[in-house]
Amino acid sequence: MGKWKKKHLIDVTDLSEDELSGVLDLAAEFKEKGFGREPLKGMTVANMFYEASTRTANSFAQAARNIGCATLNFSKGSSSVSKGETLGDTARVIEAMGVDGFVIRHSAPGAAKLISAIVEGAVANGGDGRHAHPTQCLLDLMTMRGNNGGFKGLKVAIIGDILHSRVARSLMAGLGKLGAEVAVAGPSTMMPGTLPDGVMRLGGIEEAMGWAKVLYFLRIQLERQGRPLIASLREYHETYGLTAERMGSLKREQLIMHPGPVNRGVELAARSADCGAARILEQVANGVYVRMAVLYLLLSAAKGREVSIG
Amino acid sequence: MADLLIKGGRVIDPVQGLDKVMDLRLGKGRVVEMGERLAAGGADVIDAAGCIVAPGFIDLHAHFRQPGHEDEETIASGAAAAVKGGYTTVCVMANTDPAIDNEAGVEFVRKMADAAGLCDVLPVAAATLGRGGEQITEMHRLRKHGAVAVSDDGAPVRNAALMRTILSYAADAGLPVLDHAEDPELAGDGIMNEGEVSDITGIPGVPQEAESVMVERDAALAGLTGGRLHVQHISTGASVDAVRRARGKGWNVTAEVTPHHLLLDERKLETFDPVYKVNPPLRPAAVRALLLEALKEGVISAIATDHAPHRDEEKELDLLEAPNGMASIECAFSVLYTGLVEEGRLGIGELLAALTSGPAGVLGLEDRGSLAAGKRGDVTVIDPAGTWVVGEGGYASRSSNCPYAGMRVKGVVKATVVRGRVVYGG
């Protein structure tokens, strides 16, 4: 049993094992019993989305409303996020409107950290460049825990573009912290030179399927084709995708996860996203609970209210 | 103007192999003599007891931003920062707006420097018009009007055939080519060294080979043309190997290293602080050690600051948008002295050579870089025991993007003398 003290969530690496479990427990409580706590009435969360992401933005907005907060939405191209203003200026302006918490999604690694050093309010990183995506990690952990019970001995294979993925970076860190076994597979053109301690590289998808209980497929960024790292999407599907044929050879206990949105026919065969092994919609649902828990804890800490965790 | 007598200092002149407590007399802008207990006569006197008396520092690589970005630096503010750092000669790069690519630009830089009246500011002209990488500049004219070298610094020369032409043509004009060696495609969207830290942080990485393949290419072209190639801000072991090999073949190739590549490493980027964003990027600690070895060996013959001032509010830009560069000219000696000499990793004579005779040799500046009689009266007096905090009390530069801000350092520039005249301290 401890008290939650942090008002910023930049990456899961900032959280102790107890804090990680604490967020997951709180999210599970919200999922099972609904939000039975005193709503954070009168508080406002600003969603600053410099990168297009309807999904994450909506999930955060829904989460904020569920815990009693109002939301303000700023997206790239809206007048408040204007050219010539530094990120710091924009954050100050938004804070001056009476905002208590910030969710920021940005293409620059370190963007959330930069804002957290400037504003008084709470800051949740909604994804910063290739660096980190802590709430995605937390919702993935929640989904894995819900399906597996715990992390001891859980084998997770992350498949795809590890090098350019904040999802992979945060997930490797979070799973490592909780004691799961983690491996990666993907084209060498999409692999970092060094992997975190304890993370192994598998030879390919067949090896991953033979080894892992959870097969976590990363979304291929189609828009990265300006600097091509793979020959074609069809070859990627054949080499690293969950083809219809591979789907047929899945073992009963194996799970398919994906951060979404799925490129059907690329990472996953057209039908496999809907198969019994897929936990993709469950991930989306858990995303709201996890973000409720994160916003609730961060905003409470920012206002000096004590919340017990663990 | 009265003579200047610098009394009782430890005079170190690497060229003459000199390290001895003596007096030094300057007159008519030149070094007159040195010896023990020289009579003052009517000379002004600087008491240099306990201080090091060295040839004035020469910086081969600075950005003074004028014309075009006077909010970041001007030739006058840059020169003020330079003399505060003990520099008596500074070469300024041509990546201004407009670029210094014709004789009017070169004359402008010299005129502004004269008006400032602090240190010697030597223009490096662009190698191609507008630094556009297409049409070479009028290098004979540029030299006549005062350019000491050509460089498209900030932008690499992508086209190998053009680089061949530049080296060949500049050699005819008697100018060295200062080379920002970088393969832009290989560097891609990278903003830090590619390696362990970029893998962990997700900050886009630049492989060391983005530099070294270009150093290999340009060294080969120096061999082909007989041109005079100087590699700017060298930052990898493979680049050093390429320079060493080229020199072994008798080709005209030299290299400079920056203070930050000797003192800082890629781990600084774990903070995501844009003050550590620089091109070429900070490398792993092991490479830092290699560069120091190459400096001691003589493969690298100069330390050049690559002083690159940026507006303060740019610190609040995100890491992708933030500009490259560090402003360091006013603390370069002190951070080097503290980090290398005080730590026993580099001799004071070696450091001073890299700041004086080394860079003079790169540009063939025969009138400076030594305290021999008849040389320019450019002298830097340093109190090696004094300490100060970088940035405390502000900067002479218009910018404060200094990665050493807040560091307590040893080595205080007590006086900077240009052509026998005290331009800083005293």
Ligand SMILES: [Zn+2]
């Ligand atoms: Zn450069």
